[in-house]
Amino acid sequence: MITPxxxxxxxxxxxxxxxxxAESMNAIGTLEDCDNIxxxxxxLANDRSVSAIVLTGAGRAFCTGGNxxxxxDRKGIGPLDQPDSTAANYRRGVQRATRAMLDxxxxxxxxxxxHAIGLGLDLACVCDLRLAADTAKMAASFIKVGIIPGDGGAWTLQKIIGYSKAAELFLTGRTFDAAYAQSIGLxxxxxxxxxxxxxxxxLAEEIAANSPRALRLTKRLLREAQHGRAGDVLELSAAFQAIVHETADHKEAVNAILEKRxxxxxGD
Structure with a gap:
């Protein structure tokens, strides 16, 4: 039986x-790995008992990317026999994993x-918040293997640190430490x-202490606001606000403030 x-x-x-x-520094090697993600x-997205997720790695690495x-050997999540097969393989594997996390x-x-390298760094970038050990090393190092970020990293990284700095990291492929990652807002x-x-x-428990529905809708609003027009975001904000005003948790929050408790x- 394959370990998830x-x-x-x-x-x-x-x-x-x-x-x-841990034995492969948490590299993602197979479509089964992607399916599990x-x-x-x-x-978890459909489990209303979950209000926060922490993603980390076993052993000494977060994730060192692809195998x-x-x-x-043209096996697993990367290249296959022909370019069209390779493109389909990326859509079927790592891009499905990225989409599932984004959704x-x-x-x-x-x-x-x-170490959070290549695909590993991009998985971290899909998360809403990032903390790093003082010993962590990171790299957007696809260029060092002669390839491009095929997993969505070209979108996520520049959303976090801006185009110019993301371009610098992708085009050089350099490895950097946690202190530098903090200095650029990564x-x-x-x-x-x-x-x-x-x-x-x-931190996850501090987040999870809040109203479950408001948490999920707040995250969705933040994500939509990344690429939406101001007017569209205002309309979505009004719709989401109308929803949460009718929840039992909103009424409980108001009463708790007034009753000083x-x-x-x-989650209702």
């Missing part, structure tokens, strides 16, 4: 997902515990490696 690529744990309303291929994020040996309305935190906090996961979980949210 993602190992899942729960802590209350927080789902902790660990990329579980797709299935996991689809399931280089598989690329050389997930649950707030996501990447806990970058070690990661929020840099923490000692042995504290990273607990810091990420604590902590709210108890149910």
């Amino acid at each position: 690529f993602l190992h899942e744990e729960r802590r209350g309303r927080v789902a902790i997902l660990t990329m579980d291929r 797709v299935d996991t994020f689809f399931r 280089i040996k598989g690329i050389r 997930c309305e649950v707030p996501m935190i990447a806990a970058i515990n070690g 990661v929020g906090d840099v923490v000692p490696a042995d504290q990273l996961l607990e810091k990420a979980i604590a 902590a709210p108890v949210f149910t």
Whole structure:
């Protein structure tokens, strides 16, 4: 039986997902790995008991991207026998994984515990927030393998750090450390490696303490606002606001503020 690529744990309303291929530094090598990512994020997106997700890696790496040996041998998630087959393989594999993560309305935190290279860095960029261990190394290094970011990274990275800096990282392929990543706004906090996961979980729990429906709609609104016109975003904001005003959690939040107590949210 194949071990799932993602190992899942729960802590209350927080789902902790660990990329579980420590022996290969959590490289993604097969379509089955991608299917597991797709299935996991689809399931969590439809699980109303989940209000935050933490994504991290087993061992000393977050994710070192695609499997280089598989690329050389034309097996797995990369090139196949013909260009049209290769394009279909990317759509079928890593791009489905990217889409599943982008479509997930649950707030996501990447806990970058070690090397985040190529596809690995792009997976972190799909998350809403990023924390990094002080020992982490990162690179948008597709150019070093003579290829381009085929997984959506050309869209996500520049959304976070802007076109010019993203272009610099993609066109040089250079490796950089966590302190530099923080200086360009790629990661929020840099923490000692042995504290990273607990810091990420604590942040996830702080997020998950809020109204579940409002959390998901807030994330969706933020994502839509990245590429929407101001007028369209205002219309969507009005629609979402009309929804959450009718929730039991909104009424509970108002009453809790007036009664000077902590709210108890149910997701209703």
